Amino acid sequence: MRKNGVAVALVLATGALGTTAVPAAAAGTARTAACPTGWGSGIKSGTGTGTAPLGNITTGRHDCFDRMVLSAPGAGEKDIGYHVQYVRRLHQDGSGRYIPVGGGAVIEVRVGAPSYDPQTGSPTYPGRVAKPLPGVDVTGYRTFRDTRFAGSFEGDTQVGLGVRTRLPFRVTQLPDRIVVDVAHSW
Numbered sequence: 001m002r003k004n005g006v007a008v009a010l011v012l013a014t015g016a017l018g019t020t021a022v023p024a025a026a027a028g029t030a031r032t033a034a035c036p037t038g039w040g041s042g043i044k045s046g047t048g049t050g051t052a053p054l055g056n057i058t059t060g061r062h063d064c065f066d067r068m069v070l071s072a073p074g075a076g077e078k079d080i081g082y083h084v085q086y087v088r089r090l091h092q093d094g095s096g097r098y099i100p101v102g103g104g105a106v107i108e109v110r111v112g113a114p115s116y117d118p119q120t121g122s123p124t125y126p127g128r129v130a131k132p133l134p135g136v137d138v139t140g141y142r143t144f145r146d147t148r149f150a151g152s153f154e155g156d157t158q159v160g161l162g163v164r165t166r167l168p169f170r171v172t173q174l175p176d177r178i179v180v181d182v183a184h185s186w
Helices: 002-020 024-033
Strands: 044-046 056-061 065-071 082-087 105-111 144-153 156-163 169-174 177-183
Touching (some): 044 169, 105 177
Antiparallel strands (some): 044 082, 082 105, 105 156
């Protein structure tokens, strides 16, 4: 019985030390230090040769960044071109119409995937000009504040992404999709 009592006391003492050995501030610093840096906030672009239409736009939250994914089912790797940049105001391609986007800064996202089938003209993405992206709710996100669909013009789809302030971002070109990550901090 005494051996079990000593073992239990040892486990409890070790557990107590484990929970108090790392101060909360140090734990937060360790997590922040693991976040990627060096993305910058300048223009990012990539070429593409495909014509696959846009199928969906989704967003997600991560420890270090908020993410937007623009999917074009059927597109291959490097098929979807893109041009992503901070703008003072979002203006719709073709018409020049101003589209208000909430947040302290606005990122314009253009992808080489129309929101319609190029063969038939049928819509493939249900976005409505100047309205929030369908099915996307950025409430509670650390960086994202608003989304707006700006339409498709000459094969490109344009989206406005409102963020809380100008922050670094990266763009990744993958098969079937373009991924835009905006960091929570510099």
